[in-house]
Amino acid sequence: MAAMNSHHSKLVQRRISSPADADRAFANVTFNSQEVGVTEIPIILIPRSRLPFRCAINVPSGPLVMWQKWHRNMGLLPPGMIWLWPGWCRISHIVTRASITYIAPTRNCPTCDNVLVDVDSSLTFRIGPDSEDVSNFIYKIGAHRFDELLTAEVEQAIRALVYSTTHDRVNDLREEFATSMLSTLSSKFAVYGVTILNAMITNVILPPDIQNQLERTTVLQLEMAEQEKIHENRIRALEDEAARSIETIRISNRRKLQEIEEQMKRNDIERLEMEEAARSRAKLEEIKAMADADVALKKIIGDANLEKVKARQRAEAALKKSHLQCQTMQIEAETKAKIELKKSEAELAVAESKAATMILRAEVAGLNGRKLLMSGDGAESLRSALAPRM
DSSP, X not given: OOOOOSOEEEEEEEEESOGGGHHHHHHOXXXXXXXXXXXXXXXXXEEOOOOSOEXXXXXXXXXXXXXXXXXXXXXXXXXXXXXXXXXXXXXXXXXXXXXXXXXXXXXXXXXXXXXXXXXXXXXXXXXXXXXXXXXXXXXXXXXXXXXXXXXXXXXXXXHHHHHTSOGGGGGGGHHHHHHHHHHHHHHHHGGGTEEEEEEEEEEEEOOHHHHHHHXXXXXXXXXXXXXXXXXXXXXXXXXXXXXXXXXXXXXXXXXXXHHHHHHHHHHHXXXXXXXXXXXXXXXXXXXXXXXXXXXXXXXXXXXXHHHHHHXXXXXXXXXXXXXXXXXXXXXXXXXXXXXXXXXXXXXXXXXXXXXXXXXXXXXXXXXXXXXXXXXXXXXXXXXXXXXXXX
């Protein structure tokens, strides 16, 4: 496993001679000589109070200064010069107001596929800024316990996060760690007056062979991406060339289409000229046909009039012939009717004479019958005489 380049931060509490040395003491970040790879960061300073009475003390303006009266916490002390400082009052703690960057490397974190990796993480936090937050931090947890708790929380969170993924995906944990770790630490340390500002993974170190393999994989992926870009450029060039060819064909087609449209216009003009010439010829033919038709009509009218005259003559001749035939037939009918009348009159006379004779006979028979009835037996003989006639 490759050695870690970053040093583990350690939060410490230091003693100083005077409150005026607070800024220089907070800036004195040193490497611990007893622990290799550890950087001590002072966050709480305790001034030594040797004199029972002071004429004046100078309260620094940068850090958060806590003071006590008869060893009772009195809260924050405002910055500036304070005159006549008695011995029963003292500055108990000086807490940094600056944001602290805490480096917490975690070594030999196993992944879910059992690969040990080293993870460098970085936290940024701030203490305070009000009196209650500073008091909670000083009297409830302190610098040493806060360092131990913060180290344990960060290492536990990193190990749990690394164990949840494979070695090839461990580099993708940066954003996930920042989101989960920030919310977890903020909820845990808020009661101690600590505000977690930022949390991130700054570096992940794999075993050399796996790191080389991943680097080769990354190189191959980059080469593949480069080849894909080259391929895309070639495709784009081919597409551009095809687009140019298509545009050339479209321009040629538009030019041919314009030529065809011009040819169609010329054909339309020629067609109109031919139609006009045909209409002229048709007009001439129509005039000629109308003249021929007038001549033929006049000839037909003349022939019709001649036929009418001839027909009238034939009709008059036929009428006269029919009139003569009718007169002849009328004379013959009248003659025949007279003959029939004479014959009928003769027959009527004969019939009348026969009727007269029959009347006379009847009258005679009637006289004879009355005589028989009058004689008594004549009725039977009359019925016998009349029986054949009935």
